[in-house]
Amino acid sequence: MQKNNQRIKVAIDSPAAAGAGTIAKAISKHYNLLHVDTGKAYRLIALYKVKFPKKFNLKFLKKKINNLKLKDLNNKELLTDKIGVEASIIAKKKSIRKIVHNFQVNLAYNPPKKYNGSCLDGRDITYNIVPDANFKFFINANVKTRALRRYKELKSLKKDITFAEVLKSIKKRDKSDYNRKVSPLKKTKDSVLINTTNLTKRACFLKIKKIIDRKINK
Template identity: 75%
Template sequence: MTNRIKIAIDSPAAAGAGTMAKLISKNYNLAQLDTGKIYRLIAYYKIKYPNKFNLKFLKKKIYNLKISQLSNKTLLNDEIGLQASIVAKKKSIRKLVHTFQVNFAYNPPKKFNGSCLDGRDITYNIVPDADIKLFITASLKVRATRRYKELKALKKDVSFKEVLKSIKKRDENDYNRKISPLVKTRDSFLINTTNLTKRASFLKIKKIIDRKLIKNGNL
């Protein structure tokens, strides 16, 4: 790869964007950031430290944030997911996270060939000049089923109905918030994973990326 590349992915909850971002990052040696996990971590702080939770407290936490913290299984909790979509509406919090995300996207560690970020407003707000933009989606029922299975594998006591309701509520929050709502940009490739396996989804995306990288002289 001749130049460092930037890949931006937007998607609604449980569409498979996080999984795809991991596979893409591994295949092309990119520094990966699941931006939704940052909001989940903030939601976790809000629940765990209600008396300390303020902007000063958050600034310190985000400044010292290590990517490894985002792999905490606790962050997959449904209550945290719902809280994440609520804190993500706050302008002051989004500004704080925005700075961290932009720095990560444009200044990944030198051992990587570039960066790959997934979230809700990456393609137009965080990395508007990304080399490849993807919008990954799937039907509500399929997304709820995936998240339900994921939570059950973690031994979480939750019903499918609760998960479905939670994801539906998150969709409402993500698509309708006034600040950085979830939208598909005109220059984003639409990937619907409803009827695709994990491997089929990745191969479809890989084809798009390879074609673009060859065209741009990066491969």
């Protein structure tokens, strides 16, 4: 695969509901980067598994991923707690990660020409998908803060769920993401840690913007 290394590449890793997606969107908009929430690819596969249990196999998945459009990742069904937990389980499988890996790498290194580069957020972006990214960040927040954010998000979507259920789910996903054998969630030495527990969205954006501007304006 030919890689275009002339454009900006931003890689962001984070546990669930730390705010990485919101930050990545803001950064992408400001610098005109293609934004890809890579976790949604696994959520989409989880949705396929739930909807098409009899058809669900690697051949079926390859066909689906090869025909995947970015707008498919905006399906609101992907935000449910059930799909999130299923996605975390699916992401442990090496065969599935290989399929998604190629899709992610292609978007990271070959975004449409109208963009100045790419910004990917997920679990293994900084060391597995875009190891030579110009900017690497690890976004985190304490578990109760993250659970509250996800709870509010789900309630806004009229989901019938309790905070306790969301907190339990977030803890379960953390355990799965950090401890899986294939591409676990971890902070690399060259990633800048951003703790969003006590930061507003604006403050977090400005903090990251300052880091990026300092380097690109040299």
